[in-house]
Amino acid sequence: MQKSKTPPERIRPYHERHVELITGAVRLISKRGTAGLSLSLLARELGVDRTTIYYHFNGKEALLREVRSWSANELAKAFSLAGDASERIRYTIRYAMENPELIKLWVNDLMDPDITIQETYPMWHNIVENITLQLRPEYQQIDLEIFFLNMLVSSVISPSVYQSKLHKGLSTEETITLFTDQILSMFTAAGVGSATRSSVPHNY
Structure with a gap:
């Protein structure tokens, strides 16, 4: 009786394989940090030949550049979500807290x-422009670049620092909720939108 042959691995389109390699690198960085990432380790983790890796990236730095770009777009993905501003802010905070190495x-x-x-931050100009359009007249003197940079740092860096340095007993969910409410309050205090969550800048 003739043994059935194992079907060969499907030859993947270049872009599909490229994304697979980047997301595989992201997983390794999340576990080991950038120091623990190597092209040979990535090849072993994904079960591919090293020549496949080098076909897409000529070295570790080239791979890291792609990971940085991928991460920046993932961080900005909040703006494609359906729902109100609070959901977008929660997404941003959660992504940052769950991916500290990135x-x-x-x-x-x-x-x-x-x-x-x-x-x-690929959505930077869109966000600043959107806030400009919604700003109430009495707050026109606000420097919007400074304002949004503060909001961005508050979303991406501050929650993890707050939880790890100041309130270690606070859960991730509690931290996300606390900072979401604080950021929404800061928007309202600056005259952007109103106290209702759905009226805070649509693109935030």
Whole structure:
């Protein structure tokens, strides 16, 4: 009796394989940090030949650049979500708290003068423009770039610091809720939208 042959692995389109490699690297970074990432380890983890990795990335730095770009877009994905502002803020805070190693990369890029704010946060210009359109006349003197940068830091960095340094007994869910409410309150205090959550800037 002839043994059945194991079907060969499907040849994946370039983009599909490329995304698989990036998300595999993201998982490794989340577990081991960037120091624990190597192309050979990624190949072993995904069960692919190292030549496949090098076909897509010429080295670890090239892979990390792609991971940074992927992470920036994941962070900005909040703006494609259905629902009100509170859901978008909760998504941003949760992503940051659950992916601390990726956020370290993101912060490094944010502080790098050679990397634009748009590369670090793809929705930057859209958000600032949207807030400008909704700002009440009595708050026109607010510097919107400073305002939104403060909001961004409050969403991405502050919750983890608050939980790990100031209130270690606070759960992740409690921290997310606390900061969501605080950020919504800051929008209202600045005259952006009103006290109702659904009226805070649609793109935040």
